[in-house]
Amino acid sequence: MRYPAWLKKNIPKSANNLRIRKYLVESLHTVCESALCPNRGECFAARTVTFLILGSACTRRCRFCAVTKAAPEPVDADEPQKIAEAARKLGLKYVVITSVTRDDLPDGGAAHFAAAILSVRQGLPHAAVEVLTPDFQGKLSALDIALAARPDVFNHNIETVPRLYAEIRPQADYQRSLKILAHAARSGLTAKSGLMLGLGETEAEIKSALQDLKNSGVSIITLGQYLPPSKKHYPLQEFVHPDKFAEYKEYGEKELGFKAVFSGPFVRSSYKAAEIRLR
Template identity: 55%
Template sequence: MNSRLPDWLKKRVPSPETVALVERMMRESHLHTVCESARCPNLGECWSKKTATFMILGDICTRNCGFCAIKVGRPLQVDPEEPRRLAETAKAMGLKHVVVTSVARDDLPDEGAGHFANTIRALREVIPGVIVEVLTPDFKGKVWCIRQVVEAKPDIYNHNIETVERLSPMVRPQAKYRRTLEVLRTVKRLDPSIHTKSGLMLGLGETHEEVVQTLRDLREVGVSAVTIGQYLRPTTTRHLPVVEYVHPDRFAEYERIGKEMGFLFVASAPFVRSSYNAQAFSEQLLAERLARVGKEPPSPSEEPLPAMV
């Protein structure tokens, strides 16, 4: 196909000074962000708002997915001090909603689940009232690993389906479509109070019917929130080609379909990524939390919560 980007996929990069500030904070804290490692197109916009998605367990992945720009190889040793440093950095940034993801760590006996749990606990300790969203690997479907993360009580448990079932073996050969669904089902079975979330990319050759079926599959396992965005090829040699640049109108249609299916939150647009504008869903959760303790939610005129996006 024509490699030239359509107009709706062209983006300005704002506030280079603030981008540099966030980058410096991450380097001084010896932390990683998926924004950098995955070459996210929203990096400039998000970092200009002093937001980012923390990536724990290093920046080297044990899996080699056809869409992802994160480095693949032999990972570094787990840093036991990382959860506390991450929590302190999030506090310094004034964050009330923190998103934590990781590389896949198939080399570890618990797949990194214990480190996720420690990070959640550190955030709860350092930032009272924080909303914590985790975006985990599949842990090879091990229930005891998923349970470790669930028992640490994240508010939102995100695990991405990434693509439709037919394309899944090509897009992420070391993962499985049905295993992803089972991970999300297991989270809800272990703790129904946790909101589950998932995301998929368009433009890899999927059909309209396959996208709709994927949304049905996610609803069937109790997923509350879904994100849908355009796949953009990180490199021209090592990654899967873009089959189609999907028009924004079609993204809007999928958003409508998702809401009709009963998802509590649907974000569907070309530049949407797993945690892009995560504050929109977290504000719903905050309102629910305040309602449970008999308080009024903040008025719409108040400044929205900062979010890791």
């Protein structure tokens, strides 16, 4: 597939990039590597890392995602402390924690999220913590376990417009995700969500989804270009021009009143997360 000029970027070469990648490959999972994020070199160079907890194998089979689909791994009870220690050693000031979806666990891994948040807080009291969670199968009792640890930002992505869920996210549910976000927002946390563009959605569908997120109490939005990880994944339908991303940013911030809409071809869920939160 031939990418347009605006989807080409240089990988920064720095000591931080190499040191962080070596350390993480040897010790912990990150969504940066597991999901083949195009920004991982840039983020590592800036000492930004998104930790992937609860193993590296997902129980769901979303057609856009590069994370391994396989039988789930045993939960590592020491993982929260390992993440806190890694964040301390790497000198992180903003820690993002996400996970594979673990529908095999009664609470979907919510207690593990809480433990990771609390461990980071204990080891790095001045660091901010953002979590990007699955939907916990819509169980608000499970969600409350994670929310009780009071992350600085709660992120849960709707990923795409409702019409495409059956084809792209067959084990997820659009309204269920909105319910999760609304519950987090009502708890007083900063709620965040995001979509991938280029899957075949229309402009009207994107604007409608943004309105749904605003109605659910979400205050921070990320919009980025979908890039298929391989030929086996859902095929790309469109390269969205940077000017269109700029239009969606203006629409979200000026017309809908989001606190921040971070919108661009290379934007991902956790890309420059600290910068967005501080706006």
